[in-house]
Amino acid sequence: MANGSFKKKGSAQGSANPNPKVLVAGWIGSMVLVALITVFVTYQFSDDGTEPEASGAGQVAQNEPEQDVVQSSPDTQIESEVTPQDGQVAENEPEPEPAKPQFMPDLKLVGRQGIVQLAASSLPPSDIVASWCRDLAARVPGVESSDCMSGAFADSGHKSVNGRPLIVRQIDPTQKAAGSGRVLLIAATHGDELSSVGTVFNWMNIMADEGTPYEWKVAPVLNPDGLFHEPPTRVNANGVDLNRNLPTAGWAKESRDYWRRVGFEKRRFPGESAGSEPENKWLAEQIKQFKPNVIISMHAPYGVLDYDGDFPAPRKMGSLNLHRLGVYPGSLGNFASRMQGIPVITVELDNADEPPSDREIEQMFSDLNNWLDRYFRSVRQASANNSTPEAG
Ligand SMILES: [Zn+2]
Structure with a gap:
């Protein structure tokens, strides 16, 4: 039924408008429509987060590396300032659990370039x-x-x-x-x-x-x-x-x-x-x-x-x-x-x-x-x- 009606519609359009000017106009119109849809879909996917780290976030990290490092380095400092205070405890429990989930997403977002910069930023001494x-x-x-x-x-x-x-x-x-x-x-x-x-x-x-x-x-x-x-x-x-x-x-x-x-x-x-x-x-x-x-x-x-x-x-x-x-x-x-x-x-x-x-x-x-x-x-x-x- 649906197939039939679709066919019917298409053939009806073709046979009802034999004028070539109208046909060309329709063709251009549909191409423009297809182009618009393509552009829209592309934007949707890249903004949507289907592959966020690969493209979108990577670009952010490259464009604003300092910002990411600045954001993450206070975390690093806080972490290193907290660990010493709990030094005795930390030796028995080497991985403080709350720090990990906060820190790892930053590392991921910053990307390869950011990790290099983060490693370099660990070279300067802590505040202490x-x-x-x-x-x-x-x-x-x-x-x-x-x-x-x-x-x-x-x-x-x-x-x-x-x-x-x-x-x-x-x-x-x-x-x-x-x-x-x-x-x-x-x-x-x-x-x-x-x-x-x-x-x-x-x-x-x-x-x-x-x-x-x-x-x-x-x-x-x-x-x-x-x-x-x-x-x-x-x-x-x-x-x-x-x-x-x-x-x-x-x-x-x-x-x-x-x-x-x-x-x-x-x-x-x-x-x-x-x-x-x-x-x-x-x-x-x-x-x-x-x-x-x-x-x-x-x-x-x-x-x-x-x-x-x-x-x-x-x-x-x-x-x-x-x-x-x-x-x-x-x-x-x-x-x-x-x-x-x-x-x-x-x-x-x-x-x-x-x-x-x-x-x-x-x-x-x-x-x-x-x-x-x-x-x-x-x-x-x-x-x-x-x-x-x-x-x-
Ligand atoms: Zn002495």
């Missing part, structure tokens, strides 16, 4: 690190704000007594060799030893220029409250000497005995209980997680090289000569070397304010690397011997 870098450069001789900003430092999420962030930098070995040694480098355990921070920054610059065969974790300011105090103090904001407070064996009795022996010294107060300070809790956790093979702790101003460990000590580092000072209740040498078998090199620079000359700093680092090379060769040798007991 940037502010830390500015403060540090203003306080510590030898620290340049630009070096610090480009240094890929990260907020550990842990804080000092006064809520200052504890900042770390991970440096990977230039050539990824199997079993690359891990080195933990710490400075400003005592906040008034500013030169320790400047020296560590200088060593990091050398590593950035020349590369390193080792994996480093660097904490340039263990005691930020002491360092930023006016004037800087040895102790932390609780008045505790962090290098007497680590949870070493028999801490309570040994500390009390030591206290009696040397007499009251406010600047060496070990705290009320072992490992009580947040800075030391964080340090102990770093040692547990990073599992360093060696720890280097930078101090001043005694001008000597101190060492705790079984492997033969470095004899010299730059102009500093080996002079073993022994360990104290709650000291890092005691905590890491005696209790955990991790060699600890304690560098005592000879000036607490100004770092050594560039030449001296380079010589120290070169001597350190020679020792590290010998040490790690011996470690590899020992583990190779242990893994092939039949050979002997």
Whole structure:
């Protein structure tokens, strides 16, 4: 029926208008109509979202990349600011659920070009690190704000007594060799030893220029409250000497005995209980997680090289000569070397304010690397011997 009526209609039009002018006019009219419909349908589909990411959104991302990145980078910052605060929780629950659904659609919309830009925008330091870098450069001789900003430092999420962030930098070995040694480098355990921070920054610059065969974790300011105090103090904001407070064996009795022996010294107060300070809790956790093979702790101003460990000590580092000072209740040498078998090199620079000359700093680092090379060769040798007991 419908077919019949359609046929009928068509044939009726054809036969009822034999005039050629009318036919041409009708033909042009129908072509215009078809063209209009085609244009309309095309617009409908492209606006409709049938293939939105492929064409429509892609064009938006290309035309307005800054806008998208600007929109997404505050999210990135908020995310990185929130994560550190919940650092302890985040370690147990590495993927905060609410962040994902908010963030992923942005990434999709921005498209390939946007992701590249987003990755580049993650290179600048977070607000926390940037502010830390500015403060540090203003306080510590030898620290340049630009070096610090480009240094890929990260907020550990842990804080000092006064809520200052504890900042770390991970440096990977230039050539990824199997079993690359891990080195933990710490400075400003005592906040008034500013030169320790400047020296560590200088060593990091050398590593950035020349590369390193080792994996480093660097904490340039263990005691930020002491360092930023006016004037800087040895102790932390609780008045505790962090290098007497680590949870070493028999801490309570040994500390009390030591206290009696040397007499009251406010600047060496070990705290009320072992490992009580947040800075030391964080340090102990770093040692547990990073599992360093060696720890280097930078101090001043005694001008000597101190060492705790079984492997033969470095004899010299730059102009500093080996002079073993022994360990104290709650000291890092005691905590890491005696209790955990991790060699600890304690560098005592000879000036607490100004770092050594560039030449001296380079010589120290070169001597350190020679020792590290010998040490790690011996470690590899020992583990190779242990893994092939039949050979002997
Ligand atoms: Zn010190």
